[in-house]
Amino acid sequence: MLISIGDELLHGRVVDTNAAWLSGRLEALGFRVHEIRGISDVEEQLVELLAEVTPKADLCVATGGLGPTADDRTRAAVARAAGVEHEFDERSWTEIQRWFEKRERPLDPSNKTQAFLPAGARSLPNHLGTAPGFLATIGSCRFAALPGVPSEMRGMTAEALEPVLGEVFGDRLRPLAHRTLWVLGPSEAELGSILEDRMVPGGPVEVGVTAKEGLLVVRVAAQSQAEVVQPIDASREEAERLALEVADDIVGRLGPMLLYRGEDSPSTALVHRLLRSKQTLASAESCTGGMLAAAWTDVPGSSAVFPGGFVVYSNEQKTVSLGVPRELLDAHGAVSELVAQSMAEGARRETGADFALATSGIAGPRGGSDEKPVGTVCFGLATPFGSRAWTRHFPNLGRDFVRQRSVWEATATMLRELGPG
Numbered sequence: 001m002l003i004s005i006g007d008e009l010l011h012g013r014v015v016d017t018n019a020a021w022l023s024g025r026l027e028a029l030g031f032r033v034h035e036i037r038g039i040s041d042v043e044e045q046l047v048e049l050l051a052e053v054t055p056k057a058d059l060c061v062a063t064g065g066l067g068p069t070a071d072d073r074t075r076a077a078v079a080r081a082a083g084v085e086h087e088f089d090e091r092s093w094t095e096i097q098r099w100f101e102k103r104e105r106p107l108d109p110s111n112k113t114q115a116f117l118p119a120g121a122r123s124l125p126n127h128l129g130t131a132p133g134f135l136a137t138i139g140s141c142r143f144a145a146l147p148g149v150p151s152e153m154r155g156m157t158a159e160a161l162e163p164v165l166g167e168v169f170g171d172r173l174r175p176l177a178h179r180t181l182w183v184l185g186p187s188e189a190e191l192g193s194i195l196e197d198r199m200v201p202g203g204p205v206e207v208g209v210t211a212k213e214g215l216l217v218v219r220v221a222a223q224s225q226a227e228v229v230q231p232i233d234a235s236r237e238e239a240e241r242l243a244l245e246v247a248d249d250i251v252g253r254l255g256p257m258l259l260y261r262g263e264d265s266p267s268t269a270l271v272h273r274l275l276r277s278k279q280t281l282a283s284a285e286s287c288t289g290g291m292l293a294a295a296w297t298d299v300p301g302s303s304a305v306f307p308g309g310f311v312v313y314s315n316e317q318k319t320v321s322l323g324v325p326r327e328l329l330d331a332h333g334a335v336s337e338l339v340a341q342s343m344a345e346g347a348r349r350e351t352g353a354d355f356a357l358a359t360s361g362i363a364g365p366r367g368g369s370d371e372k373p374v375g376t377v378c379f380g381l382a383t384p385f386g387s388r389a390w391t392r393h394f395p396n397l398g399r400d401f402v403r404q405r406s407v408w409e410a411t412a413t414m415l416r417e418l419g420p421g
Contacts, residue, residue, distance in 0.1 A: 001034065001036075001037070001054075001056070001057040001061070002019050002022055002023065002036045002037070002061050002062070003037050003049065003053075003060065003062040004016045004036070004039070004063055005038075005039055005040075005046065005065040005074060006041060009038050017150055018063045018064075018148065021154065022153075023036070025157055025158075026061070028175060028176065030174045030175040030176065030223075030235065031059060037049065037053070041065060043073040043077045046065075047077045047081050050077065054138040054139055054143065055139055055141070058140075059142050059144070059165070060142070061144045061161075062074060062145050063147065063153050064147070064148030065077075066131035066132075066133065066146075068113055075113075075134075078138065082120075084118050085118075086116040087116065087117060087119045087120075088115055089115050089116070089117045090115075095125055095132065096111055096114060096132070099129070099130055111130055114130060114131050114132060117132075117136075118134070124156055124161055125156070125159070126152055126155070128156075129147055129149055131147045131152065146161065175236045177236065177243040177244075178220065178243060179261065180220070180261065180263050181217070181220070181247060182217055182258070182259040182260055182261070183215075183218060183259060184412050185256075185257045188216060192209060194253055194254070195209065195253070204222060204224075204225045205221070205222040205246045206220075206221045207219070207220055207221075208221075213400070213401050214408055218250060220243050222239045222240075222242035224238040225238075266408065266412065267296055267299055267411060268299045270411050270418075271302045272299075273415065273418045274418070275305055279354040279355065280305050280307055282308060282309055282310075282350075284309065284310045284322055284343040284344055284347035284357070284358040284359075284380070286313055286318070286359060287335075287362065287403060287406060288406050288407060289313070289403070291403055291404070292359065292410055292411075293308075293309040293311075296411075307352065309351075310322060318339065322343050322347060323346045324342045328342060335360050335361055335362055335377075335378055336378055339360055340359065340360045342380070344357060344380030345380070345387050355384075356380075356382045357379065357414060359377060359410060360377070361375075361376055361378060362374050362402075363399045373396065375396045375402050376392075376393055377406045378390070378391050381414075381417070392405075
């Protein structure tokens with residue numbers, strides 16, 4: 001059970017990234033997260049929620065509500081739910097004081113409230129902030145309280161919480177093994193039909209599909225099903241074997257629809273392959289307006305493989321920046337394979353990159369025609385061995401869809417061009 005605490009989450013002012021990150025970490029340890037709740041800072045509501053969920057969970061992890069202000073009520077709510085008083089934790093207070101001294105910042109008296117923990121709770125040190133976490137017991141449930149600040153929460157989880165959970169739960173933990181397959185081409189319904197017999201809930205291996213603007217992600221999660229408690233390494237090995245077995249079966253069904261297999265995003269996978277092969281890639285973009293460059297440069301280390309790119313929306317800039325012949329634009333239009341191919345060749349020539357990708361299309365909502373409807377996108381790829389171009393007709397599901405689907409198409413093309421790696 002995960003609980004995200006804070007009015008700011010419910011009002012939409014802050015996106016809750018903590019729960020998603022924690023789910024992955026806890027599942028890797030061997031916990032199955034069955035529910036995620038968001039709740040306000042109202043103490044009474046949190047007490048009621050804890051009374052409801054703790055009898056049903058072995059572990060409950062909450063983020064938020066550990067600050068020094070009046071609306072930080074996690075400590076008080078947990079103490080009430082556990083039926084204990086607050087106790088002043090000298091070790092936590094010492095750590096808080098050291099934090100302020102090290103940074104030469106004034107210590108406000110209100111920070112002392114952060115050193116009060118539910119009686120019997122085990123403090124979890126926070127090396128990145130002032131709020132210590134803690135591990136308490138509510139009935140038969142272990143309750144972990146972590147800071148809401150993502151960097152503090154992640155640091156505390158890795159450094160303090162995970163080792164403690166290993167001690168407390170020991171060989172009872174059955175780690176999950178994951179495999180991720182990235183698919184481009186079929187609709188979500190088509191892929192669901194292909195994998196229907198594998199998408200049965202409740203088995204030792206669970207298969208799920210998520211979609212994002214035309215890119216489909218197949219996630220395989222497996223857990224040891226041994227009837228007796230076994231060492232955690234043995235559980236992990238069995239889970240890995242089950243996950244690999246099912247993933248291999250799915251790969252065989254997908255054929256060319258499979259983009260690649262791995263946990264990294266498509267952009268990360270592309271940059272890493274370029275780094276390993278010591279090759280470079282440039283971009284020339286019209287309809288995607290810099291989205292290709294943004295996706296690739298979001299990846300750390302991309303500066304070594306991405307020398308630069310061009311956003312050339314107007315015909316004039318296609319000619320001035322990339323040398324696309326004016327007569328080519330006049331004869332075929334900007335959205336044409338010959339222009340996209342020329343754009344890619346120009347980007348490769350101007351940057352000296354090994355490869356260059358180009359996009360030119362009609363993302364909408366206006367600008368389409370019977371011959372070139374909205375969703376028509378032409379791509380160009382220039383390589384050391386020549387260049388080529390092709391056209392895709394994406395569903396007119398909105399401007400954002402067409403542009404993002406174009407990014408997937410271009411990235412997928414380069415992944416396939418580079419081959420496995």
